[in-house]
Every structure is written in C-alpha cells, then in structure tokens.
Amino acid sequence: MSLSPSFKRSLWVFHFNAGSCNGCDIEIVATITPRYDPERFGVRLVGSPKHADVLLVTGPVTKKMAPRLRRVYEQMPSPKVVICIGTCGQSGGVFYDSYNLDGPVDDVIPVDVYVPGCAPRPEAIIYGVVTALTKLERLAGGEE
Amino acid sequence: MLTIEMILMTVAAAVVLSVLGIAFGLLLLGIDRRVSARMQARIGPPLSQPYIDLKKLLSKENIIPENAVASIFNAAPIIALASSLIVLLYLPIGSMMPVLGGYGDLILVMYLLAVPALAMVAGGFASGSPYATIGAQREMVSMIAYELPLASIVIAVAWLLYSSGITDPFALSSVVANPVWTMVGPLGMVGLFVLLLTFAWVSPAELSKIPFDTPEAETELAGGILVEYSGKNLGLFTVAQGVKTLVMGGLAVAIFFPWNISPLLGLTSYAAMAVDAIFFFLKVIILMILSVTVIRTGLARFRITHVVTLFWVYLGLAGLFGLSLVILDSVLMGGF
Ligand code: SF4
Numbered sequence: 001m002s003l004s005p006s007f008k009r010s011l012w013v014f015h016f017n018a019g020s021c022n023g024c025d026i027e028i029v030a031t032i033t034p035r036y037d038p039e040r041f042g043v044r045l046v047g048s049p050k051h052a053d054v055l056l057v058t059g060p061v062t063k064k065m066a067p068r069l070r071r072v073y074e075q076m077p078s079p080k081v082v083i084c085i086g087t088c089g090q091s092g093g094v095f096y097d098s099y100n101l102d103g104p105v106d107d108v109i110p111v112d113v114y115v116p117g118c119a120p121r122p123e124a125i126i127y128g129v130v131t132a133l134t135k136l137e138r139l140a141g142g143e144e
Numbered sequence: 145m146l147t148i149e150m151i152l153m154t155v156a157a158a159v160v161l162s163v164l165g166i167a168f169g170l171l172l173l174g175i176d177r178r179v180s181a182r183m184q185a186r187i188g189p190p191l192s193q194p195y196i197d198l199k200k201l202l203s204k205e206n207i208i209p210e211n212a213v214a215s216i217f218n219a220a221p222i223i224a225l226a227s228s229l230i231v232l233l234y235l236p237i238g239s240m241m242p243v244l245g246g247y248g249d250l251i252l253v254m255y256l257l258a259v260p261a262l263a264m265v266a267g268g269f270a271s272g273s274p275y276a277t278i279g280a281q282r283e284m285v286s287m288i289a290y291e292l293p294l295a296s297i298v299i300a301v302a303w304l305l306y307s308s309g310i311t312d313p314f315a316l317s318s319v320v321a322n323p324v325w326t327m328v329g330p331l332g333m334v335g336l337f338v339l340l341l342t343f344a345w346v347s348p349a350e351l352s353k354i355p356f357d358t359p360e361a362e363t364e365l366a367g368g369i370l371v372e373y374s375g376k377n378l379g380l381f382t383v384a385q386g387v388k389t390l391v392m393g394g395l396a397v398a399i400f401f402p403w404n405i406s407p408l409l410g411l412t413s414y415a416a417m418a419v420d421a422i423f424f425f426l427k428v429i430i431l432m433i434l435s436v437t438v439i440r441t442g443l444a445r446f447r448i449t450h451v452v453t454l455f456w457v458y459l460g461l462a463g464l465f466g467l468s469l470v471i472l473d474s475v476l477m478g479g480f
Contacts, residue, residue: 075207077207
C-alpha cells in the first residue's frame with residue numbers, strides 16, 4: 001500500500017448504515033454542518049463507495065446488511081480506512097445478543113478505528129478521523 | 145502558407161496553453177469551493193484543495209467494474225479532457241488570438257462544447273450500473289434542453305456582426321475585435337443584457353452544477369454518471385470539469401466582455417499579452433463566481449422535468465426575446 005502525502009489532506013468519506021437506530025447517522029450529519037466544517041481539512045461526504053477513502057459504519061450489522069456491508073467494503077478502491085461509529089458496532093450495544101445480528105462490525109469487515117458513544121458527539125467523530133490519519137501515517141512510515 | 149516553424153509554434157502554444165488551462169481550471173474549482181464555503185459561514189478548504197484531491201485520486205486504485213465496457217469506460221475521461229482542452233485552444237485569451245483561430249468558428253465551439261458531456265454520457269452507459277445509466281439519460285435530456293438558449297445567443301451575436309457588415313461574422317476573432325455592446329442602440333442593449341443573463345443560466349447547466357446537477361445527483365443517484373469511476377479516471381474527469389469551467393467563463397468573456405486592459409496602461413507586445421491574460425483570468429473568476437458559485441450555493445437542485453421546462457420555456461423565450469430585440473434594434477438603426 002503506497003500512501004501519498006496528499007491522501008491525508010483529502011479524505012473522502014462514505015457513510016454506510018448497517019442497521020443503526022439513526023442516532024449515530026444524525027451525529028455524522030451534524031459533523032458536516034458549518035459549525036464543525038470538516039471541509040477545511042479536505043474531508044468530504046461522497047455518494048459512491050468508489051469515490052471514498054474512508055468508510056464510516058454505523059449500527060450493529062443486521063443479518064440482511066452483512067453481505068451488503070462486505071460488498072460495499074470490497075468496492076472501495078484501496079488504500080482505504082474503516083471507522084466504526086457508535087457502541088452498537090463494537091459490541092452490539094443496546095442490541096447485544098439479538099438473534100438478528102451478524103455483527104459487531106469487526107466480525108464482518110476489518111475495522112481500523114472505533115469511536116464509542118451512543119451516539120458519539122461530533123467532536124468524537126472528528127477525533128476518530130484524526131486517529132485514522134495517524135494510523136495511516138504509521139502504516140506508511142513502517143512500510144517505507 | 146503553412147511552414148514547419150508555424151506548425152511547431154502552434155503545437156508549442158497549444159501545449160503551454162493546455163498546461164496553463166489545467167492549472168487554472170483546477171484553481172477555479174478551488175475558488176468556487178472556497179467562496180461557496182464563505183457564503184455558508186464556513187472557513188472552507190484551501191485554494192489548493194483540487195490539486196490535493198487530484199494527487200490523491202491519481203495515487204488510488206483504478207477499479208473497472210466487471211460488467212462495464214472497459215474500452216469506452218476508460219476512453220470517456222480522456223475524451224472529455226481532450227475535447228475541453230481543444231475548445232480552450234479556440235478561445236482568445238486576452239489580446240492573444242486563439243491558437244487554432246484560423247481553423248474554426250463560434251459554431252464549431254458550440255459543437256465542441258457538447259463533446260465532453262457526450263463523453264460522460266458514453267462513460268455512464270458503459271459503466272454498466274443502473275445509477276450511471278439514469279444519470280446518463282438525464283445528462284442527455286439536459287443537453288438537449290440548454291442547447292436552444294445557447295444557440296439563440298450565438299445567432300444574436302453573429303447577426304449583429306453580419307448586419308454591421310463585418311466579414312466572417314462567426315469567427316471568434318472578429319467577435320472579440322468588435323465588442324457587441326458598441327454596435328447596438330438602447331433597445332439592443334436591453335436585448336444583449338437579457339442574452340447575458342440567459343448565458344449566466346446556461347453555464348451552470350453546461351457544467352452540471354447545482355441547481356442543474358440532476359445527472360450527478362449525489363443524494364438519489366449516488367454520483368450518477370460518475371458512480372462507478374474511481375482513482376485515475378475520476379481524477380481526469382475532475383480536471384476536465386475545471387477546464388470546462390474555464391472554457392465557459394472564457395466564452396462569456398469573449399462574447400460579452402472582450403475589452404483588454406493593455407491599451408489603457410500603454411503596454412505593447414509581450415508585456416501587453418501577459419497583462420491581458422491576467423486581466424482575462426480575473427474576468428473569468430468574477431463571472432464564474434457570479435454565474436456558478438452564487439447560484440449553486442443559493443439554490444437547491446431542480447428535478448429533471450423542471451430543468452427541461454426552465455430551459456425550453458422560460459430561458460428559451462428569454463433567449464428568443466433578446467435575439468428579437470437585437471434584430472429589431474439593428475433594423476431600426478438602419479443596419480438593413
Ligand atoms: S450506538 Fe446508539 S445511537 Fe448509535 S446506532 Fe447504536 S443505538 Fe443508535
């Protein structure tokens with residue numbers, strides 16, 4: 001995986017809802033409002049996984065959503081990062097032990113950064129993205 | 145006579161202009177994003193953001209979908225970029241006459257303007273995704289829609305030049321040499337102003353910007369025509385978009401605001417060319433902010449049916465109204 005330095009100044013984000021209660025999705029939308037303005041760091045929400053560098057997954061991954069999540073992940077061009085937003089995706093959260101779950105997220109696709117909270121605040125989501133950047137830098141530094 | 149030196153000069157000028165055009169086109173996209181952000185009380189990305197995006201896209205994986213027609217899918221972004229660059233070579237930049245000026249006119253430019261959109265349509269159909277197919281169909285519909293107002297503008301300008309007895313009324317160099325505003329009376333002024341406003345509404349449609357970005361609608365079509373494009377191909381489309389923005393601005397400057405600043409400053413030769421080119425780019429920036437950025441930040445997206453009604457009924461009528469005012473004016477002035 002080769003990383004150009006411009007990668008971290010231009011992260012395009014694709015948001016995938018894997019059965020979330022919509023709480024986390026509302027917080028993601030709040031994150032891209034003018035108050036937080038992530039576009040000044042080059043972060044942009046895009047409509048197609050083919051354009052994306054970062055996959056934001058919310059929700060505990062229901063049985064129906066698991067194959068779709070896998071397909072969306074595979075459609076993203078590498079290098080790519082996955083961020084799991086919300087407690088749901090880490091442990092199942094309030095849906096823990098449900099007969100309907102195939103998750104948590106890291107049972108379905110590899111996750112790089114976890115942002116806990118139910119729902120996490122926009123600040124936490126931005127911090128998660130920054131952590132993902134440092135991880136990318138570490139990866140790039142280690143490999144070169 | 146065509147000599148070897150002339151051909152070499154033309155090729156060199158074309159290469160330089162293409163590089164400049166790409167760089168400036170991307171800068172235009174950056175200015176657009178920055179101004180739009182400021183209008184929404186945001187700080188916005190740095191002006192160099194499109195360059196950073198492009199560098200990132202070039203370093204990413206280039207995915208070709210399994211059920212795509214690979215040859216057309218890969219050719220579309222290259223054709224889109226190449227054709228927008230060719231239009232640029234037909235436009236006069238400041239006091240520098242068009243590089244290919246002797247080989248084509250306003251009509252050719254109009255047709256060439258349709259080629260990038262056609263390439264995108266072909267790419268959309270070739271990518272084998274239902275979203276891209278819908279996007280491509282919508283792009284074709286809006287292309288048909290905005291062609292009528294654009295044509296009425298071109299006809300009005302050519303008519304003006306023809307009626308005042310200028311040979312070669314369709315050549316861009318004669319359009320630039322004779323500013324349209326100086327050839328009309330008060331009635332024609334009104335007509336030209338209506339045409340200018342019409343042009344300001346055609347440009348965002350030509351560039352697929354909000355409110356006319358129905359073919360690329362991110363929320364319901366997931367990127368539309370571009371949905372399957374990634375990496376290098378998507379980057380090429382971004383560059384083509386930048387060059388197209390420059391071309392539309394340049395066309396508006398050539399038709400409506402062809403004045404140069406060097407006679408005022410008393411400059412000649414290369415200094416004049418450089419100053420005029422800078423002045424030209426400034427004019428393009430202002431026009432783009434007014435006709436693309438402000439409109440796209442202030443409005444929401446039209447539905448495709450609304451786009452067709454707007455262009456065929458309202459702007460079509462406005463274009464024809466402006467055209468008839470211009471003709472009436474030149475008849476009254478005794479041009480005919
Ligand atoms: S973590 Fe909480 S807010 Fe987020 S999707 Fe799960 S239940 Fe909803």
